[in-house]
Amino acid sequence: MRDQAVRLTDRPRRCRPGGLRRDANRADGRGPDRSRRACRRQRGGLGANALPQITGTVTLLSRNTTTRRDPDASEAFRIAEIDGPNGRLTVDGVTATGGGCLEYAGTYLPTDGATLVLRHSAVTNSTANYGGAIFVDQGSTLEVHDSGLRNSAALQGGAVYNGPRSTTLLKRTRVDNTPNKCRPVGSVPACTS
Template sequence: MKTLTRPGAVSVVVGVGLSFAVVPAGPAGAAGETHVRCNDVAGLIAAINRANSGGGRITLAPHCTYTLTTRDNADDGLPEITGNVTITGRDTTVRRAPNAAQDFRILHVAPEGRLTVNSLTISGGRLPDFAGGGIWNSGTLKLNRTAVEANRAETSGGIHNVGGQLELAGSTVERNTATLNGGGIHNGRNQLLDRPGRLTMKGGSLLKNRALNDAGGGLENLRSTAHLASVTVKGNTAPRGGGINQFAGTLRLKSTTLSGNIAVTGGGLRNSFSTASLVRSSVTRNTAITAGGGIFNENSSSVTLDAGRVVRNSPDNCSPEGSVPGCTNPTGTGTPQNSASPSKGGKGRK
């Protein structure tokens, strides 16, 4: 696995004047609120820069797609979020143009930034040699009723949360791809700030994300903390930890379902040097090529099942045998004693 920490944030702040007349973003609403006309990308950029300087709410046109054709800075389609910003839409999409000549993600929240996103779709971001195809967060990011879908990067296809506070409510992370690890979400430590990531997800789903050559198809939790409640983790794939991969982290699942995920080891969950608790949660119908169809628990890790079920996984429910108290395998199911799992060419292993 590869952990990436951006060495510094590039802040873009334009003006401090309060006259909405100078912003090509449509009429203003209440104080601190800017309405941006449909697909007025220049107006959206100007509105973000204004909000960065003093905080503000940005309302996008409903049922509209804002298409970004060029990047605003080195890696991002829109200005980095350095202030307290809220962006709201209704059936609204912000995407990188499929034929854009440059590679870039959509949004980036700097360590000092706070961003709330309501009812948007973030799509089409692409960073084949870097992290966070859709969003990079090192600050505070709240996604409400938002979809992060069809983004691609080397690491963290959908969202790269490194040392930040990430909250998702009723949101979907779907069909994102990482060449290495963290197909949907990577939740990791910011090494420069010596700060772990904190992920809270309530409702919503991690669906059909892929980590092609390393670990964590739906979610990778690396040296950080993740709490998922009433979440569906389904149809994700990776060599290790198809649904969720955890290394040196703490994971709590409540009323959450891991199903239909595929990996070489740890179809539903791979847990290494970590602690995981499953409360009224189910791990079912996941598949591993070698072992740990439901849960692969290794390296002095612990998994606690509190009214949780691990059933109908293939070729076994938990591996190694007896590593998860309360988890039993079908009669005759063999579990390899060697916990080493193959790598498909990733640049590092954990």
């Protein structure tokens, strides 16, 4: 299966029926989403998500695009849950901001052997109890290249929480969360807390 790219416009996108959810469904090979449910009601195994659970290879590709959680949304949700072992989400040129989940991952949650790759992107102003920006769970992989993780908050891992058997690689990436950037301490090389 070849990698499918979702091209986003250079204007802010809000989580609304038809927006990112429709684009992701097309890229994931499921065709247009015809349901009228609000995207904040997409349910994953670990909470609500703006996008449907990603189980294949999806790329969000843009240039200077911001995806933000609707400030009027009453329900807590993250942007995406990527489920392994075949789930792979590449985010290139996108700033995701304002994600919020009560327990795990304010913005992105790769789980069960999934892969999340961020390139030339940012995750900002997100909150969760564990992994304010990103929670890397259950043997999953996170690669962050030429990107920024900033102004997110969590009880543990304001930027990244690296779960059991998970791997996180930060290359030319700025992590600005105070305090508590990455947890557990020492689990993310090049990320000091």
